[in-house]
Amino acid sequence: MSESVKKDELRARLERLVEDARRDGRLAELEQIFRSLTTVPDTAASTGEMPMRFGMVGDSAPMQAVFKLLERVVESDVSVLVHGETGTGKELVAQALHKYGHRKAKPFLAENCAAVPANLLESELFGHKKGSFTGAIADRPGHFVAADGGTVFLDEIGDMPLAMQSKLLRVLQDGEVRAVGANTSKKVDVRVVAATNKDLVAMCKAGTFREDLYFRLNVVTITLPPLRERKGDIAHLTQFFLKKIGAEMNKQVAVTPEALIVLEGWKWPGNVRELDNVLRRAAVFAREAIRPEDIGPPIVP
Ligand SMILES: Nc1ncnc2c1ncn2[C@@H]1O[C@H](COP(=O)(O)OP(=O)(O)OP(=O)(O)O)[C@@H](O)[C@H]1O
Ligand SMILES: [Mg+2]
Secondary structure, rough: OHHHEEEEEHHHHHHHHHHHHOOOOHHHHHHHHHHHOOOOOOHHHHHHHOOOOOEEOOOHHHHHHHHHHHHHHHHOOOOOEOOOOOOOOOHHHHHHHHHHHOOOOEEEEEOOOOOOHHHHHHHHHEEEEEOOOOOOOEEEOOHHHHOOOOEEEOOHHHHHHHHHHHHHHHHHHHHHOOOOOOOOOOOOOOEEEEEEEEOOOHHHHOOOHHHHHHHHHOEEEEEOOOHHHHHHHHHHHHHHHHHHHHHHHHHEEEHHHHHHHHHHHOOOHHHHHHHHHHHHHHHHHHHOOEEEHHHOOOOOO
């Protein structure tokens, strides 16, 4: 029996149990048990129970596959492309590749390729010489030089302009960078991790992403499953976030079985980030434990 089938069956049994308890007037007792399970006290033993690997919560089959892949590539220097919908944990994976690998003592520098204007991206990544453009008042190393020995994370790589893609490809091929306005290159040793929620294969076909760069970046692809395809992780993530939110708000908040069933039924277009936000809002309204009425309406019902 596959893990997801087992989890579905367990969930169905839990739903039946809640129904029975409500009918028999024992819902409060069930809630009490659940509260004890989901309110995480500050003990080492309880944190030991949290299914967490590489700093990420989860034990669903799709997340186990992610962890297995991480295990195999974390110590290597191969380029990794992290793919997944918004809020699925792409940045966490990029950080894990750095933090749990042999480069951890060196810098991890991230650049959001969608947020930086095209003309500044080259200088951000490769650096510039003083006077190479208006405003370049001093020499500045780019991320590839500053992160030497470490990791450069290229977030939203699908938004990198084509001209910049060619320059990046050259750096990846040669292992050396040339700052804007410089006439010599510098050897660098960085691991590159890129992330996107775009379909880069389709973009290659459409001519908006360089195929040769795609193959360079995509030595290994780690695809993060959307939250709706790993509903079994929702209870663990809820427990994880409530512990964090509780500490921030100085208030212990649990979740009722009924509220958890509601959360497990949502589609979560914003994935794990959305779950965090929903719990944060619900925790404000909740007294001891979050009830269905403390949770706002889903964005997509
Ligand atoms: N498995 C997980 N365990 C714990 N926290 C998680 C997990 N996945 C994601 N998060 C948390 O959810 C939030 C969103 O994660 P992250 O920023 O890595 O997503 P993303 O895929 O990069 O999203 P976007 O595409 O919008 O940039 C972060 O606060 C992150 O810490
Ligand atoms: Mg991100």
